[in-house]
Amino acid sequence: ILPEGQFPALAQFLQGSTFDTKASMREFYFKSSRSFALYLRPILLAVPFVFYKEDNDIMALIDLMKMHYGSGKDPSTFKLPQDIEDTLSKTQLPYLKKDSDDAQVDPHLFEFFVYHKMYRRLDKGLLCCNESVSYCDIDHDLISDALVDDVEKIANEFGYPKIPIYCDERLDAALMTLDSTWNRTTKRISDGENLAFNIKEMKTGEQQDWSLGYDSLNKLDDAFFRRLSQVEIPSIMMY
Known part of the structure; x- marks a missing residue:
């Protein structure tokens, strides 16, 4: 009824x-x-x-x-x-x-x-x-590929024809720095100098298992947050 x-x-x-x-x-x-x-x-x-x-x-x-x-x-x-x-x-x-x-x-x-x-x-x-x-x-x-392809034309239009040259030089220097940093970082890890990485030898001796060490954090233990469930934005916006 x-x-x-x-x-x-x-x-x-x-x-x-x-x-x-x-x-x-x-x-x-x-x-x-x-x-x-x-x-x-x-x-x-x-x-x-x-x-x-x-x-x-x-x-x-x-x-x-x-x-x-x-x-x-x-x-x-x-x-x-x-x-x-x-x-x-x-x-x-x-x-x-x-x-x-x-x-x-x-x-x-x-x-x-x-x-x-x-x-x-x-x-x-x-x-x-x-x-x-x-x-x-x-x-x-x-930046879109179209702008990259026309970088010299755009630079000339604004009266700065040398900008692409400076950008290429800066990019080459940045890549060299990146390669150097990468080699230095991996070497410190393999030598055991980077204590943030925990490396463990496998039984086979051919592979290594690794994990990251994290600083201990105080566990968030709040009754309010324990009752909350994770939701997506579309779920919030449902009416």
Whole structure:
């Protein structure tokens, strides 16, 4: 037996009335906007999210949110730029307004809209934090091959034709230093001078087993942290 409060919804279903999912989500967020902003906004502001390809609409939305709330402004002063509004779906836009005839979107509904889009892309692996252990990619930190190939042309355009020569000389010197440091480090390990490495001879005598020695740390024993479980960002952003 259904609770009395669910009778109208059941009656609409039996009559074939369409359930407006977006409107229901909007009402839910109006009730929960404070909690979402309290827990998700700090993540949005602190985590350097990146999309797997450039010029995507989600990054424009994230940057807009970071620019507004990162400068200490409150939701009441939020204004959606026209160029970003033009990228939104015409069917979605009315649900981002408190009243359909409002000139501006509701800041709380828009914030939820951004979190929803972020969650979907995080869940698909399209949006990530490049500085995280799971998604770090050295390609994001390197200059593109196209710029490297045109380095002499670019240097000449800016009037510094000798920069590539200086860079080559500096790189050669850095590589020599690296090789020297590598040889010195491995020799100290093999001679037993580096006490941070624990080397143990295997029974066969042909191989060595090694491990790193770590300074003892005080074990974190706190009842609060023991009860916390490890979760991923998409799980936090689920609503």
